[in-house]
Amino acid sequence: MHLQVSSVCKTFGHGAKAKLVLDRVSFDLHAGEFLALVGSSGSGKSTVMRLIAGLDRPSAGTITIDGQPVRGPGSDRGMVFQKYSLYPWLTAAQNVAFGMELQRRPRLEIRERTAYFLEVVGLADAARKLPRELSGGMQQRIAIARALAAEPRVLLLDEPFGALDIQIRESMQEFLHQLWRQTGLTALLITHDLEEALLLANRVHIMAPNPGRIVRSVDVDLDRSNMAHLRVSPGFLELREELAQSLRGLEPALSR
Amino acid sequence: MHTSLLQRWLRHPWTLGVIGVSTVLVLWWLISSTGLVDKLFLPSPQAVLQAGQVQWSSGLLVKDAAASIQRVFIGFAMSAGLALPIGIAMGTNPVVCRLLEPLMGLIRYMPAPAFIPLLIIYFGLEELPKVLLIFIGTFFFNTLMIMDAVKFVPHELVETARTLGGRGLPILIRVVAPFIAPQVLDTYRINMASAWNLVIVAELVAATEGLGKRISLAQRFLRTDEIFLGLIVIGLIGLLIDLGFRFLMRRSCAWAN
Ligand SMILES: Nc1ncnc2c1ncn2[C@@H]1O[C@H](COP(=O)(O)OP(=O)(O)OP(=O)(O)O)[C@@H](O)[C@H]1O
Ligand SMILES: [Mg+2]
Numbered sequence: 001m002h003l004q005v006s007s008v009c010k011t012f013g014h015g016a017k018a019k020l021v022l023d024r025v026s027f028d029l030h031a032g033e034f035l036a037l038v039g040s041s042g043s044g045k046s047t048v049m050r051l052i053a054g055l056d057r058p059s060a061g062t063i064t065i066d067g068q069p070v071r072g073p074g075s076d077r078g079m080v081f082q083k084y085s086l087y088p089w090l091t092a093a094q095n096v097a098f099g100m101e102l103q104r105r106p107r108l109e110i111r112e113r114t115a116y117f118l119e120v121v122g123l124a125d126a127a128r129k130l131p132r133e134l135s136g137g138m139q140q141r142i143a144i145a146r147a148l149a150a151e152p153r154v155l156l157l158d159e160p161f162g163a164l165d166i167q168i169r170e171s172m173q174e175f176l177h178q179l180w181r182q183t184g185l186t187a188l189l190i191t192h193d194l195e196e197a198l199l200l201a202n203r204v205h206i207m208a209p210n211p212g213r214i215v216r217s218v219d220v221d222l223d224r225s226n227m228a229h230l231r232v233s234p235g236f237l238e239l240r241e242e243l244a245q246s247l248r249g250l251e252p253a254l255s256r
Numbered sequence: 257m258h259t260s261l262l263q264r265w266l267r268h269p270w271t272l273g274v275i276g277v278s279t280v281l282v283l284w285w286l287i288s289s290t291g292l293v294d295k296l297f298l299p300s301p302q303a304v305l306q307a308g309q310v311q312w313s314s315g316l317l318v319k320d321a322a323a324s325i326q327r328v329f330i331g332f333a334m335s336a337g338l339a340l341p342i343g344i345a346m347g348t349n350p351v352v353c354r355l356l357e358p359l360m361g362l363i364r365y366m367p368a369p370a371f372i373p374l375l376i377i378y379f380g381l382e383e384l385p386k387v388l389l390i391f392i393g394t395f396f397f398n399t400l401m402i403m404d405a406v407k408f409v410p411h412e413l414v415e416t417a418r419t420l421g422g423r424g425l426p427i428l429i430r431v432v433a434p435f436i437a438p439q440v441l442d443t444y445r446i447n448m449a450s451a452w453n454l455v456i457v458a459e460l461v462a463a464t465e466g467l468g469k470r471i472s473l474a475q476r477f478l479r480t481d482e483i484f485l486g487l488i489v490i491g492l493i494g495l496l497i498d499l500g501f502r503f504l505m506r507r508s509c510a511w512a513n
Contacts, residue, residue: 053419075421085412089434089511099420102430130511143416150420 044212331390347406368393
């Protein structure tokens with residue numbers, strides 16, 4: 001799998017109201033990698049993701065997967081939104097099965113894979129619960145299980161933990177890291193939390209707004225065997241502080 | 257101990273409602289039994305009950321109720337059945353919406369009873385004009401309310417389905433339809449009340465049978481007890497239909513409560 005985003009621009013609106021939201025954004029993502037896009041609000045992160053998902057079209061530039069241009073949404077690119085994305089009338093298990101049913105997979109396979117992915121996200125016990133009976137963190141885990149069960153080649157995560165409180169957020173970061181190691185998935189994570197990006201991704205692109213563009217890219221090579229430890233280790237904090245500085249430098253008006 | 261029992265009793269969802277209704281009944285009985293008000297204006301509960309017994313045993317009550325219910329049922333079924341696809345089309349397709357919304361918004365504000373003369377000229381005094389009146393009086397509200405329900409389907413839900421490999425019709429059936437189901441039922445429940453109003457209006461104007469017809473006949477002979485009876489029966493049937501919709505909604509859309 002090779003996702004290639006090259007010189008992608010996106011303009012919203014026409015004529016005098018036209019607004020350039022993405023300016024020549026380029027990056028690559030290979031199978032098994034974990035990539036993060038970090039940037040302040042309005043830097044166009046979600047727009048990039050929607051273009052990759054095929055929910056929107058770039059105004060210029062190309063997005064290809066294994067050389068094939070993206071023409072619309074498809075099950076090869078699974079997406080997890082920040083919130084409101086579980087079907088409230090379906091149980092957790094039915095939500096996980098939903099994508100596979102749309103794909104018309106055999107019933108037996110659906111049942112087995114549903115059970116398997118509920119197990120993977122640690123929610124086998126919640127199979128028969130409705131989304132409203134689950135906590136925010138559990139709901140996001142189900143959303144991730146649903147996306148994975150449809151066998152995407154790349155998992156697109158748009159601030160998946162943005163609506164969770166800090167403790168659950170940390171445990172979800174741990175969970176996502178374990179999931180990545182276990183399943184060897186390819187992931188693109190959007191976040192405005194630098195720490196989250198550095199904890200999880202092999203490579204981090206930093207985006208700046210007006211117009212949205214990538215201003216800096218770093219490879220992150222850290223020992224992630226103990227995340228709690230990593231969060232407070234000097235090397236990690238140093239890298240985080242350095243990048244935070246450069247992020248602040250981008251928005252003099254907002255820095256304290 | 258006593259207070260807690262009383263409190264628990266008061267907290268039962270039906271208690272206060274029953275108290276309200278029986279208070280009015282008792283007041284009615286008290287006032288009419290003092291003889292302060294002329295019987296012509298306020299018949300006693302007993303008189304109304306007796307009128308009911310007479311109409312029941314002669315089969316008139318059942319026949320009238322059946323005639324009214326049938327008209328409501330046919331007219332509303334047409335309205336609901338047609339409003340569903342058109343409302344969904346308007347809610348999902350901006351072109352259809354821009355085409356139809358101004359038209360419907362306009363007709364919606366034309367009072368349905370004002371169509372009665374026209375309907376009588378076109379279709380005479382048979383069943384068709386009455387059924388059509390119910391259709392006209394509810395179709396536009398049904399459609400526009402269903403359209404709104406569709407527009408409020410969170411796009412994350414639709415877009416998630418698209419990234420899972422869903423498209424067009426499957427998304428309509430598996431995402432939009434279940435999401436709007438509770439609102440559609442509620443829309444039907446609310447507009448059913450106008451359908452029920454309109455059938456009575458239609459029968460007051462022209463009919464050979466029906467609860468509305470019975471009331472207008474009763475007026476001719478100054479039988480206020482029969483008018484009261486008609487009103488109460490109409491109210492009770494309406495209430496039953498309303499409860500039926502609520503029951504259906506609780507049953508089929510448990511997730512929405
Ligand atoms: N459909 C649209 N029409 C017009 N403008 C849009 C549209 N979608 C996004 N924008 C604009 O594009 C810019 C980038 O939006 P985007 O949602 O991609 O940012 P983001 O980095 O995801 O921000 P956040 O962190 O708040 O989610 C914003 O200024 C937004 O107003
Ligand atoms: Mg965003």
